[in-house]
Amino acid sequence: MTGLAIDIGASKIAVALVTEQGVLLEQQSLPTRQDQNSEDLYTSLYKVARSLQETCNEGVAWCGVGCAGPLDLTRGLVSPINIPAWNAFSLRERLEQDFSVPVALDLDAKALALGEGWRGAAQGVDNYMAMVVSSGIGAGIVVDGHILDGRTGNAGHIGHIVAVPGGRRCVCGVAGCLEAEASGLAILAKTGRPPRQAVPSLRQEVGRLVGETVAQVVTVLDLELVLVAGSVALGFGQDFFDSAQAALSSHLGMPYAQGVQIRPVGLGASAPLIGAASIARAQGLFGQQ
């Protein structure tokens, strides 16, 4: 059966029909605008998802949602820090009511990590991190073959590790978080230009900050691979990845951590949506083939 996959980020929401084999059939996206209230935003999402559902002859059987954090997974509430319209918004329940299918919700970055393990570049790898460097920065971490949830389900918020002590004030309130220094929104605020216009030296600087921060996580958790998605990192390409790898390697001193690679995700631009579907799979909404 086919399902609905929804990826909710700071600048856009993407919706797709995805098969239980992890094949993306059809997708649409809509912008998230800062002037929308919570109902306007939900209605826009609902209309796009409904139009996709109606193109699917057999109907949809499940829904997987990857959403920017933080979330309250116990109650199915979302409060994306860069989408002020949704503060403790009851997204899971609303979707379940409106589409009459079971809905699995988790962090977008955890979705990404699960998707890469299912159909991407982390197949067969038991200890890895998949991160997004886009409007915001986040990560999902798999240790010993299991995705880390943490006490409240918010494990993996690497964007809120301090990368530049005393640096720019982050949306979370702390100074110098990685997200406040290296995200798409931070680049726009610092330079007045969107990330796609960034000069090579800035692309390398963002790669360095990411690589240095990733090294701390790799060292603490004994990871073997780091995968990166997101429009900023993938858009910056080789400038970003070469610099991130150099910074990562030079900050890994312990013998067990030598040789850890930081690479683009295997699923490319489809990674967030395949990831959202993999949330539904991980929560048992369809078969484990």
Ligand SMILES: [Zn+2]
């Ligand atoms: Zn922060």
